[in-house]
Amino acid sequence: MTHDIEELQAALRRxxxxxxxxxxxxPKNLAVSLSIEAAEVLEHFQWLTEExxxxxxxxxxxxxAHEIADVLLYLLQLSDRLDIDPIRAAREKLALNxxxxxxxxxxxxxxxxxxx
Amino acid sequence: MTHDIEELQAALRRxxxxxxxxxxxxPKNLAVSLSIEAAEVLEHFQWLTEExxxxxxxxxxxxxAHEIADVLLYLLQLSDRLDIDPIRAAREKLALNxxxxxxxxxxxxxxxxxxx
Amino acid sequence: MTHDIEELQAALRRxxxxxxxxxxxxPKNLAVSLSIEAAEVLEHFQWLTEExxxxxxxxxxxxxAHEIADVLLYLLQLSDRLDIDPIRAAREKLALNxxxxxxxxxxxxxxxxxxx
Amino acid sequence: MTHDIEELQAALRRxxxxxxxxxxxxPKNLAVSLSIEAAEVLEHFQWLTEExxxxxxxxxxxxxAHEIADVLLYLLQLSDRLDIDPIRAAREKLALNxxxxxxxxxxxxxxxxxxx
Numbered sequence: 404m405t406h407d408i409e410e411l412q413a414a415l416r417r418x419x420x421x422x423x424x425x426x427x428x429x430p431k432n433l434a435v436s437l438s439i440e441a442a443e444v445l446e447h448f449q450w451l452t453e454e455x456x457x458x459x460x461x462x463x464x465x466x467x468a469h470e471i472a473d474v475l476l477y478l479l480q481l482s483d484r485l486d487i488d489p490i491r492a493a494r495e496k497l498a499l500n501x502x503x504x505x506x507x508x509x510x511x512x513x514x515x516x517x518x519x
Numbered sequence: 520m521t522h523d524i525e526e527l528q529a530a531l532r533r534x535x536x537x538x539x540x541x542x543x544x545x546p547k548n549l550a551v552s553l554s555i556e557a558a559e560v561l562e563h564f565q566w567l568t569e570e571x572x573x574x575x576x577x578x579x580x581x582x583x584a585h586e587i588a589d590v591l592l593y594l595l596q597l598s599d600r601l602d603i604d605p606i607r608a609a610r611e612k613l614a615l616n617x618x619x620x621x622x623x624x625x626x627x628x629x630x631x632x633x634x635x
Numbered sequence: 636m637t638h639d640i641e642e643l644q645a646a647l648r649r650x651x652x653x654x655x656x657x658x659x660x661x662p663k664n665l666a667v668s669l670s671i672e673a674a675e676v677l678e679h680f681q682w683l684t685e686e687x688x689x690x691x692x693x694x695x696x697x698x699x700a701h702e703i704a705d706v707l708l709y710l711l712q713l714s715d716r717l718d719i720d721p722i723r724a725a726r727e728k729l730a731l732n733x734x735x736x737x738x739x740x741x742x743x744x745x746x747x748x749x750x751x
Numbered sequence: 752m753t754h755d756i757e758e759l760q761a762a763l764r765r766x767x768x769x770x771x772x773x774x775x776x777x778p779k780n781l782a783v784s785l786s787i788e789a790a791e792v793l794e795h796f797q798w799l800t801e802e803x804x805x806x807x808x809x810x811x812x813x814x815x816a817h818e819i820a821d822v823l824l825y826l827l828q829l830s831d832r833l834d835i836d837p838i839r840a841a842r843e844k845l846a847l848n849x850x851x852x853x854x855x856x857x858x859x860x861x862x863x864x865x866x867x
């Protein structure tokens with residue numbers, strides 16, 4: 404795993420230990436939290452058109468960055484608890500997707516594009 | 520940003536380009552996808568007790584790893600589109616949380632622990 | 636509450652009792668399930684434009700109807716467990732929204748339209 | 752459909768018309784909103800144990816009632832836009848579930864209980 408990600412995970416472990424929050428951080432609760440934070444990212448796009456979402460102003464972009472951070476922080480904690488290497492899992496999944504959606508067949512079709 | 524993450528983002532960009540999927544990958548649609556994939560992580564814990572979630576067997580752990588990968592892949596694509604550095608945003612958010620939840624006051628209390 | 640909704644709630648109670656599923660149906664687990672099912676509704680719209688979402692074909696509409704049913708079934712079970720009358724709560728919330736978003740000020744503006 | 756639900760849907764239609772919000776209320780956006788509101792229900796249970804979730808105090812119960820209302824209001828609007836009768840769909844789904852999970856085989860097993 405990358406140094407940065409291991410470092411963040413170590414910092415998160417310390418953060419939870421110092422607050423005695425390990426008791427709340429079951430994988431189930433972390434998965435619940437991941438979902439809640441993903442919805443908070445989505446909330447910023449709720450009433451925007453796709454076009455508007457491509458041209459966020461700086462304030463919105465900064466707000467979205469904070470929510471993305473929350474998602475990543477829970478993702479790293481969940482991965483850590485389950486002893487999953489998220490970068491490696493992502494690489495494997497991307498390789499799998501390359502097989503499932505051959506470029507020549509999937510070109511320009513969103514309809515086949517499910518399950519990624 | 521870390522080398523690994525930049526590498527993954529470059530691979531995802533290539534992946535989308537080769538399939539002409541950029542048209543579907545508006546930040547709004549990527550945020551929708553992030554939320555859907557986070558719910559798929561959660562689905563694995565839906566009927567487990569917290570205790571059971573701490574002791575997943577290898578098959579479940581592998582299945583969760585694939586869903587975590589999907590969340591990360593969309594998170595990286597969304598960040599890339601919005602020109603957000605997710606590692607840096609996560610570091611900043613963690614520093615902010617350290618201020619908001621001082622260890623001595625937050626110890627063992629989940630009730631105050633909202634908004635992380 | 637309406638007769639139909641009370642009837643559905645009674646049927647759901649019977650359904651869970653016959654399967655001894657009450658043990659799994661804590662309000663927390665029902666709230667988790669509600670979120671998962673809402674994401675499954677969303678999945679049908681993931682790659683559609685807003686325009687396409689306005690003109691679903693019959694197959695898609697039927698599939699969405701099933702997911703909407705799942706959301707409603709969990710909503711009714713959660714309400715039942717917490718002794719909340721969902722129709723009454725909806726009426727109260729709608730009255731509240733009428734105050735928060737006066738027609739003349741909110742007209743055509745999605746930006747102010749948060750929290751509904 | 753029940754009188755109460757039709758009445759709520761008519762009120763929601765009027766509410767949106769008076770504010771010229773129909774333009775924002777594509778089925779896609781309503782599905783996004785449904786997911787966001789379901790996550791807000793879930794947020795109230797994020798750090799509770801299942802046991803604690805069974806014994807909410809009145810303040811929490813009232814707060815959850817408001818979020819349940821939001822979910823229902825979006826569910827009704829989405830159904831209305833797609834011309835889906837949510838009560839009828841729920842009845843049909845419940846009948847389907849009775850076939851898929853025969854009481855004698857499903858008793859006490861949460862493991863088979865997916866996809867409801």
